[in-house]
Amino acid sequence: MSLIVLAGSVQARVDTVLKARGLNLRKYGALHHVVATPGISFSELARRFEITVQSMHTLLAALIAAGLLESTIPHPGDAAELVVTEAGRALLRELDGEISAIDDGLFGASAPLEWQQLGDAVTAVAIAATRAAGS
Known part of the structure; x- marks a missing residue:
């Protein structure tokens, strides 16, 4: 139960920062995935987020409409290529700074020792999970 309370508190802070910029956690994550994985497809993004391709199209359409993402089709019949715009990259830099501050x-x-240790443990688990997903 402690983890749920803690996660809810942290997510509320992050959600406040994102909402002020017209984003939510999924949109923020999608922008990061596109930056980190050039050429990623709509289908792969949907798989990573565990949502339908149709839902991912809706999410990405909102980012495109906001001028944060561009979608191009290089040649007829090719899959769409997603690119984060300069405005999207600037927004990510701002948000990353604010979320890092949280x-x-x-x-x-400056946090109590127990909180520092918790942060270190969560970081170690995240790194291990990323490595496991890549293998």
């Missing part, structure tokens, strides 16, 4: 406030050097 993280640092909770788990950084």
